[in-house]
Amino acid sequence: MKSVSRALLCVALGAAAAWAQAVISAKSGMIHYLEGQVFLGDQALESKFGSFPEVKENQVLRTAEGRAEVLLTPGVFLRLAENSSFRMVTNRLVDTRLEVLSGAAVFEVDEMPRDNGVTAVLNNSSVRLMKKGLYRFDAQPPAVRVFDGEALATSGDRNVEVKEGKMLTLDSDLAVARFDKETTDALDRWSRRRGHDLAMANVYAANSLRTSGATWLSSGWVWNPYFGMFTFVPYGGAFSSPYGYRFWSPLAVYRIYQPRVYYGGNNFPSSGRGGGYGYGTVAHTSSGYSGVIASAPVSVSSSAPAAAAHAPSTSTAAAPAAPVSRGGASAGGAHR
8 A cells, every 4th residue: 555645645646636635544644733842762853844754562652842633533632742752552543552651731632433443551550541531641740531431540440530631640549530631731721722633624624625525434534734734524414523613524614615695784684704713813815814715615535545654754735635444444523
């Protein structure tokens, strides 16, 4: 199978014909965004448009004065704070496992398909993220906070459920206690901003798939060329992320673009757009709303050859939206 980098290169070269190749994401660990000092092993990484290194099994991603965002199974984002690190144990979608070594990390889980799984190891305890939610791991002192969702911690022969608003200290006691969800820091606020940007990028990406006529069989990652980033597109319906931002599927995003009828003072009908589903705070540009709502959606070929995810690194300027799907059975999340 071709690599993602080769597939994305084909997307860029074929942009003039307004066709994009479908790509299957076979592994977790794509470094989607970084800022400041970030290292993969001993190699310092640089932020480059369209360049997405991969954290392979047994590799360590480390930050100094910097931050990083990593795409795991579709719908799950890992965000690493300054002076933090993790080791990828296994990068299979059905069983993504990593070990938090130092610092702090936030997991935004917008969807957790039944056939995929994400587990984080901290202080010799395994914590499985059970459902959509927002989870924070701190190495010192070792603890897990569940802002939203549910986690299952395993240490030796003990299993402990951790639900929304609860914190589990991963020491010998495995004590569960309430915490104040309103008390946050720079990592939490940065993670929320990233969640906002990803939801903004979702609108154009989902609409591009809708207007192309492509078959969208499962949730996945989709490239938004206006934002220069991947975003998450669910299989069906529309639902809110743990931060409250909306993610649209190709079948549901028409509600943003569909003209609405409203009545003026003389009860004469007029047509309008949106009706509260769009994003009015986005600055208008000559090409639309910063790519959030594009006037010329492109086609995406549903019969293009699939490719396994493998360290993409290519320029995708001017490329249309390129879906990166899990493949296989359809994921859930259609009515969340």
